[in-house]
Amino acid sequence: MLNSLKLTIFLLTTLLVTADANIAAATPLTPFRYEAQAQRHCPADTVVWLDFRKGIYYARRQKFYGRGSNGGFACREEVRSNGYRRSL
Numbered sequence: 828m829l830n831s832l833k834l835t836i837f838l839l840t841t842l843l844v845t846a847d848a849n850i851a852a853a854t855p856l857t858p859f860r861y862e863a864q865a866q867r868h869c870p871a872d873t874v875v876w877l878d879f880r881k882g883i884y885y886a887r888r889q890k891f892y893g894r895g896s897n898g899g900f901a902c903r904e905e906v907r908s909n910g911y912r913r914s915l
Contacts, residue, residue: 854908858899869902877901883914 858877859865865874875884876891878898884906885892891914893900 854905856905856909858901862900865900872902872904874900875903875906877906877911882911884911885914
């Protein structure tokens with residue numbers, strides 16, 4: 828009985844650890860004050876303007892790109908993986 832309980836606990840622990848390892852973690856978001864800083868941080872990615880208050884980001888061709896006091900430049904993939912949505 829004791830060995831069976833130990834085996835069950837071992838299997839459950841293994842399952843939990845394995846399941847935890849497969850969960851995708853968000854990439855840490857690194858906002859920058861200047862566009863060039865963000866481009867150096869992620870040279871292969873697109874730089875976007877992130878509005879922290881609204882929780883959305885703007886591409887370079889959009890009207891509010893780089894505007895507003897409550898935002899920063901960031902890499903698009905980092906922004907997306909942290910749950911921010913694109914503006915319409």
